[in-house]
Amino acid sequence: MKRIYVCISIVLLACLTIGCLDDAPSTVTYVEPITSMEDGRDGVVVGVGAPAEMTTFVKQPPDDMMWITPAKVKIGNLYAGARAEWTLRLHNGNNVQTKYAVVVRNPDNTITGYSKATDTEKSWVVISDQAPVLAPRETRDILIAVDVPLRAKVNSKNWEFWVSAMDAQQKGQIVTELCSRWNVDMR
Amino acid sequence: MRKFQIRSILGILLAVGMFVSISLPAFAATTQDVTVTATPTFLAIANAPATYNFGVVAASSTPATAQAHFTITNGSSVPTNIAIAAVTANWTGGVGWIHDDTGAGAAADTAGLKSSNNTGAYNIAVKNAAPNNITSNLPVASNCTWELKLYAPSSFADGALKTMVVRLTVTASP
Numbered sequence: 001m002k003r004i005y006v007c008i009s010i011v012l013l014a015c016l017t018i019g020c021l022d023d024a025p026s027t028v029t030y031v032e033p034i035t036s037m038e039d040g041r042d043g044v045v046v047g048v049g050a051p052a053e054m055t056t057f058v059k060q061p062p063d064d065m066m067w068i069t070p071a072k073v074k075i076g077n078l079y080a081g082a083r084a085e086w087t088l089r090l091h092n093g094n095n096v097q098t099k100y101a102v103v104v105r106n107p108d109n110t111i112t113g114y115s116k117a118t119d120t121e122k123s124w125v126v127i128s129d130q131a132p133v134l135a136p137r138e139t140r141d142i143l144i145a146v147d148v149p150l151r152a153k154v155n156s157k158n159w160e161f162w163v164s165a166m167d168a169q170q171k172g173q174i175v176t177e178l179c180s181r182w183n184v185d186m187r
Numbered sequence: 188m189r190k191f192q193i194r195s196i197l198g199i200l201l202a203v204g205m206f207v208s209i210s211l212p213a214f215a216a217t218t219q220d221v222t223v224t225a226t227p228t229f230l231a232i233a234n235a236p237a238t239y240n241f242g243v244v245a246a247s248s249t250p251a252t253a254q255a256h257f258t259i260t261n262g263s264s265v266p267t268n269i270a271i272a273a274v275t276a277n278w279t280g281g282v283g284w285i286h287d288d289t290g291a292g293a294a295a296d297t298a299g300l301k302s303s304n305n306t307g308a309y310n311i312a313v314k315n316a317a318p319n320n321i322t323s324n325l326p327v328a329s330n331c332t333w334e335l336k337l338y339a340p341s342s343f344a345d346g347a348l349k350t351m352v353v354r355l356t357v358t359a360s361p
Contacts, residue, residue: 059264059327059328061229061231061262061264062231062262065231065232065233065260065262066231066233067229067230067231067262067263068229068230068231069227069228069229069230070225070226070227070228070229071226071228071229071230071263071264071265071267071358071359072225072226072228072359073223073224073225074222074223074224074225075221075222075223076221076222076223076224077220077221077222078221079221082221083221084221084223085223086223086225089229093231093233107358108270108272108317108318108356108358109268109270109361110361111361112361162358164356170237171237171238172236172237172238173237173238173239173350173351173352173353174234174236174237174238174239174257174352174353174354174355175237175274175352175353175354175355176232176233176234176354176355176356176357177354177355177356177357178230178231178232178356178357179230179356179357179358180230180358181358181359181361
């Protein structure tokens with residue numbers, strides 16, 4: 001009889017526990033997102049890095065200059081086995097077809113509380129097209145993904161990397177580079 | 188007997204309840220989603236002129252551009268930092284000069300570069316590693332002018348033309 005009571009108690013508590021897990025609050029918080037959506041897989045959020053219409057910009061980007069958007073991206077709650085994606089929008093302000101170099105690189109400096117990405121962490125960053133060739137005044141989205149391997153060893157909880165975009169055909173001894181800051185918070 | 192059964196059940200309930208309350212946050216974390224957020228801001232700068240030739244330089248000389256010789260046109264929508272860097276650790280051409288990150292140069296085949304943002308002070312070393320900002324928190328719609336000074340080597344192994352590429356990197360201010 002005693003055993004039956006014990007078994008019933010355990011089963012009831014197990015059911016209660018599962019019920020609680022199902023109802024656990026999800027903490028998806030989008031701070032001023034451009035657009036974003038979940039793709040249905042657990043822990044995967046796919047964002048679209050720039051709006052189709054530029055009306056959300058307080059200031060319109062110049063058509064005759066190279067520009068990138070967004071300037072800052074924040075990835076939160078990332079963990080081993082998860083993937084986060086966002087797109088970097090690149091504009092060619094030249095009147096000629098131009099080849100660009102889009103690469104991940106170490107930051108020269110970081111936001112307070114973040115460490116510079118290690119080589120291992122940088123290896124998790126995937127850029128869909130590292131040498132895009134843009135037509136005159138063309139604007140193109142380039143997918144940037146942070147794909148953390150399932151068995152990855154997390155060295156730092158908060159780390160930063162930069163995505164650099166440069167006109168690969170710049171002439172002269174003084175060149176310009178545009179860098180988007182990516183701040184990653186690991187779970 | 189009945190009292191014993193009730194006590195047993197209560198004991199078990201208490202133990203399992205404590206276990207669940209302790210472990211629940213950890214389990215709950217597995218259902219949280221990765222978040223990706225960004226604000227609709229853009230970065231855009233252009234620099235002109237894109238070249239400068241110091242001409243024939245004497246040993247240990249310090250030729251410089253005029254103040255505000257260069258202009259960075261800023262089309263960004265957020266306040267920015269602009270860093271100035273020597274792209275490589277050595278100058279190219281003939282016996283390449285070593286680039287001195289202190290900016291001082293003035294050693295055999297070792298040169299330095301210093302810049303400033305329209306102050307004429309030439310006090311910002313142009314470094315290959317850990318670049319300095321030539322301007323910080325540059326406001327939206329504000330351009331930036333700057334100048335450059337060469338600190339020539341104390342002696343040269345050859346008279347070949349030397350070249351260094353200087354990179355201006357814009358990021359959103361932290």
